[in-house]
Amino acid sequence: MRMIYSETLMDHFERPRFAGRFDSDGPDIGTGSAGSRETGGVLRLQIRVDEQGNIGAVRFQAYGPPALIAAGSWLAEALHSKSLDEALGITHKRVADALALPTTSLHFALLGEDAVRTAIQDYKDKQKVYA
Amino acid sequence: MDSRPVYLDYAATTPVDPRVLEKMLPWLTGHFGNPASNTHPYGWEAEEAVEAAREEVALLIGAEAREIIWTSGATESNNLALKGAAQAYAEKGRHIITVCTEHKAVLDTCHALQQAGFEVTYLPVRANGLLDPAEFLAALRPDTILVSVMAVNNEIGVIQDIATIGQVCRSRGVVFHVDAAQASGKVAIDVNKWQVDLLSMSAHKTYGPKGVGALYVRRKPRVRLTAQMHGGGHEKGFRSGTLATHQIVGMGEAFRLARLEMESELPRIRRLRDRLWVGLSGLEEIWLNGDLQHRVPHNLNVSFGHVDGESLMAGMRGIAVSSGSACTSASQEPSYVMKALGRSDELAYSSIRFSIGRHTSENDIDIAIDEVNRVVERLRRLSPLWAEI
Numbered sequence: 001m002r003m004i005y006s007e008t009l010m011d012h013f014e015r016p017r018f019a020g021r022f023d024s025d026g027p028d029i030g031t032g033s034a035g036s037r038e039t040g041g042v043l044r045l046q047i048r049v050d051e052q053g054n055i056g057a058v059r060f061q062a063y064g065p066p067a068l069i070a071a072g073s074w075l076a077e078a079l080h081s082k083s084l085d086e087a088l089g090i091t092h093k094r095v096a097d098a099l100a101l102p103t104t105s106l107h108f109a110l111l112g113e114d115a116v117r118t119a120i121q122d123y124k125d126k127q128k129v130y131a
Numbered sequence: 132m133d134s135r136p137v138y139l140d141y142a143a144t145t146p147v148d149p150r151v152l153e154k155m156l157p158w159l160t161g162h163f164g165n166p167a168s169n170t171h172p173y174g175w176e177a178e179e180a181v182e183a184a185r186e187e188v189a190l191l192i193g194a195e196a197r198e199i200i201w202t203s204g205a206t207e208s209n210n211l212a213l214k215g216a217a218q219a220y221a222e223k224g225r226h227i228i229t230v231c232t233e234h235k236a237v238l239d240t241c242h243a244l245q246q247a248g249f250e251v252t253y254l255p256v257r258a259n260g261l262l263d264p265a266e267f268l269a270a271l272r273p274d275t276i277l278v279s280v281m282a283v284n285n286e287i288g289v290i291q292d293i294a295t296i297g298q299v300c301r302s303r304g305v306v307f308h309v310d311a312a313q314a315s316g317k318v319a320i321d322v323n324k325w326q327v328d329l330l331s332m333s334a335h336k337t338y339g340p341k342g343v344g345a346l347y348v349r350r351k352p353r354v355r356l357t358a359q360m361h362g363g364g365h366e367k368g369f370r371s372g373t374l375a376t377h378q379i380v381g382m383g384e385a386f387r388l389a390r391l392e393m394e395s396e397l398p399r400i401r402r403l404r405d406r407l408w409v410g411l412s413g414l415e416e417i418w419l420n421g422d423l424q425h426r427v428p429h430n431l432n433v434s435f436g437h438v439d440g441e442s443l444m445a446g447m448r449g450i451a452v453s454s455g456s457a458c459t460s461a462s463q464e465p466s467y468v469m470k471a472l473g474r475s476d477e478l479a480y481s482s483i484r485f486s487i488g489r490h491t492s493e494n495d496i497d498i499a500i501d502e503v504n505r506v507v508e509r510l511r512r513l514s515p516l517w518a519e520i
Contacts, residue, residue, distance in 0.1 A: 005445065010445075013445065013446075014446075016513060019512075019513055021515075021518065033515070037477070037516060040439075041439070042516060043515075044515035061514060061515035061518065062513055062515070063439060063513075063514035063515060063516050064439050064442070065439050065441035065445075066441060066442050066445045069442060069513060
């Protein structure tokens with residue numbers, strides 16, 4: 001257990017940024033989920049997109065090991081005030097590098113990338129319906 | 132001021148009692164003689180100290196001093212007992228019975244014996260961690276030569292019904308070994324009431340030093356044992372190697388204190404354990420692992436539903452405890468003891484062993500209660516699954 005977590009990872013784990021949830025029905029909300037309880041981790045990520053098309057607010061929830069909780073928190077912070085295209089550019093590699101994830105935890109960075117993509121897709125799908 | 136977490140891992144190891152250390156120290160410097168040196172007073176006094184300690188270890192378990200053999204610890208005692216008895220009785224039969232929740236020092240030794248051509252039955256346990264006597268009886272065969280059952284489980288603290296198994300083994304003429312590493316000073320041990328033939332002990336779980344242990348070997352009816360460590364023929368040929376006088380003196384004093392203080396210490400520790408359990412019971416979805424009645428007072432083992440085991444351990448920085456995922460540390464496998472109780476992987480991973488000891492205070496327990504409640508609630512609030520329940 002000792003020494004395998006970076007300081008950044010532990011900081012996000014101990015003091016998660018933007019933890020919580022939005023009402024997923026909102027037309028300006030995109031909700032993404034990745035992982036499963038059975039495979040050891042679930043990440044739920046929500047974005048609120050403002051009138052300029054930028055991510056104005058983010059919320060995340062996570063069930064899983066410190067690496068996944070930290071990935072959710074780091075992404076929530078990183079997504080803040082990004083455009084959707086910029087958000088799509090945040091890859092699992094950036095998450096893994098930022099948190100210095102050990103190779104055994106890379107899986108959780110991938111879950112993070114998946115959650116971002118599905119959240120943005122969910123928002124875009126809603127725009128088609130409301131348009 | 133000690134900034135380290137509150138120590139609640141006494142089942143892993145205990146500090147040496149200062150009274151024990153005081154007894155040990157002279158045997159490292161001025162009284163450094165080899166107990167085997169029979170030609171001068173340096174040796175004589177060391178031998179006398181070793182024999183006094185042997186007497187103390189014997190007294191705690193109701194044995195005679197000459198039935199005690201010094202070893203390096205319970206792992207060696209288990210190896211000597213199982214390999215030594217299996218080899219000595221191999222012409223009588225090849226079948227050994229043990230339990231799937233035994234310590235690795237027993238299980239891995241049994242695996243090694245399987246490689247050497249012995250057949251081993253690993254009995255399951257019930258959901259409360261206790262052995263089903265009927266299951267044990269059914270496993271006995273005409274060629275069964277050896278049975279090994281631990282007195283107290285290291286993870287969940289449950290006490291097996293050793294006397295019942297001992298009676299059966301004696302009547303069938305089967306050698307009965309008991310791993311008592313977690314039992315000394317925690318339950319009253321009586322090798323005659325229990326009808327035990329071989330009993331493994333460790334000093335460092337009972338406020339003695341690490342690196343020393345003992346094996347009880349019954350004289351009447353005599354149990355045969357094949358030596359595993361060859362050399363100068365120390366310990367009646369059972370275990371060669373120069374005796375570590377200071378370690379042995381430490382074990383003797385630790386076991387003497389255990390014998391004298393058990394009666395007053397155990398109720399105090401039980402009260403602390405019960406206080407801890409009450410303090411945690413306010414949480415939803417928690418599970419006590421192992422029977423609460425047939426259990427040493429020091430141990431509480433709890434699984435926390437809807438909480439990831441690794442996050443739970445990483446979050447609890449104020450207390451030093453063991454977890455169901457860290458017990459087999461290198462691997463990411465959940466504890467095999469938890470799995471034997473029928474716990475899901477998730478509940479096995481999120482199990483925490485709290486073990487209380489001589490220096491635990493009420494304040495320590497209250498710190499643990501606050502810490503666990505805080506971390507479990509925080510992780511559940513953070514979980515997208517908990518919100519959906």
